Amino acid sequence: MKKILSGLAGLSVLAASAAYALPEPGGIDMQPAASALAEEVHFFHNGILMPVMTVISLLVLALLLWVMVRYNSKANPVAQKFSHNTLVEIIWTGIPILILLIIALPSFELLYKEGVTPDGKQVVTRGDGQTVDFVFANDFPDSRMVKRADHLQVLIDTGAERRTLKNRKDFKVEGWGERDLVVSLNEPAPAGSSVILRGGRSTQNVSGCPMSKRFIDACEKEVVLAPTMTLKVSGYQWGWTYSYPDFGDFEYSSNMLPEDQTTPELYRFAVDNRVVIPVGESIRVTTTARDVIHSWALPNFALKIDAVPGRFNETWFRAEKEGVYYGQCSEICGIRHSFMPIAVEVVSRPKFEAWVDSQRALAGLDPMFIDDNVKLAQAGASAAAE
Ligand SMILES: [Cu+2]
Known part of the structure; x- marks a missing residue:
């Protein structure tokens, strides 16, 4: 079911005091990286x-x-002639x-x-204080099979701390490139801990690796997990439509706030309805356009992708920190090209789920994430009201 929701429908979840990532007047460096x-x-x-x-x-x-x-x-005075x-x-x-x-x-x-959108996956198993062998199903297509040490990460989460184990020192792996990878820990995982196996071909340096280490390619690498959701972006003269196909395909449009409804600092960045996404999760972004070519760009994520009528483009990003991030249409698309900003609000998973349910309610859909106790309480309340 699709329904266009517009206006100030309480789409923002963060308080006004949230951290904004804005370009600085006179700044010459890149805007800070958020992925x-x-x-x-x-x-x-x-x-x-x-x-x-x-x-x-x-x-x-x-x-x-x-x-x-x-x-x-x-x-x-005498020139050479060669x-x-x-x-x-x-x-x-x-x-x-x-x-x-x-x-x-x-x-x-x-x-x-x-x-290339990452397709990494993770398998979580409970440690019992005895088991040392854990299996990771290497069921990717042939060209994406886990074949090397940097395609696999092993983490132990005890609840109090999360530790990344080192290949050869802490564990051995058998079956590189085969259907079942067997990970043998040198010491059994403590009882009650979680053993997390992460595998995939898309890897990146962990966030915060210093420049000196980057020069010698000595940063710790991490496997990037597959997207947990798709954000559909559609550009139009003069705004953006966003929809969330994984959560009922609710859809809304996002337009720049007029000058008198925002602060001078945020004017031409602030919008009525922001994009809301969860922190720390890969987000697949697909773009298209209704009329002319636009471009969806967010400097903090080094992201810029054209939105072309009749075509689907795809990219992805993963936000490391909560906050609000701003971008602008980056393909000259007509007279109000500079008045179609992009605002993305990155929130925690629980806040994101609450927001999704509020959007589903506006679209006339049942909640998706609300927990059973709340459902029961609501069912009781509505029964009492009848
Ligand atoms: Cu545009």
Whole structure:
């Protein structure tokens, strides 16, 4: 069932004091990264591209100054007559090719990570103080099978703490690339703890890994789990429609708040109805458009994807921190292009579920997440009211 809900229908769950991620006036750096993948994108820009660009610019400047000083007509009255130098030409062709290759490799890796939706899964088993062998069903398609140590993570959660075990030191794995992977812990998992096996081909550096470690590729890697939900985004002149197919396909439109309904700081970012998503979970985003090409972009997640009429584009992101994040349509789409902001509110799982149920209620659907006691109490209340 689909129903367009618009207006100020109580869609925002966070209080006004929530942390906002906004661009700073006069700022020259990237907006802070709010996902592990955005950190990788920022490292690519700040750690690889900027140094390369700076060195090239300084080298060209130095060469220009040298030529201007050393070979002007006063300092060098008799000009040389040669026109070729094979060695110099090989050098100035070869070095740029090398530089482009050095830039291309990490950028292809990033494009792959942003473009391929992760399909990782996790299996949770209770430890009983004796069992050491745990099985992970490697039932991915052949090209996505778990085959290497960095495709599998083993964690022990005792309730009080969560620890990531180290391959070979804490556990051994048999059957890489086969249908059943057997993980043998060196010590049995403590009784009552949870043994979490996470497997998949999509991996990323854990959030917060320092730049120095990124240079030598020494960051701890994590398996990224498959999306827990899909967000359908549809652009139109001049706003966005969002729908949640996994939760009853309720749908609403999101439009910029007029100047007198928001603060000067938030004007052109604030919207009537925000996107709401849970923190720490992969979100699949599909985009399309109703009229012309728009682009759904969120700088904090290094995310930008075109919304094209008649086409579905797909990407994904995972927010690490709760808060409200802003973006704008990033494909010039007409006269009010700069008045179709994007606002995404990242909340905890319980708040997200409560929000989903409130949206389902607006769409005339039964709640999905409300717990049985509340249901019983409500059933009792409505029976009493009849
Ligand atoms: Cu647009």
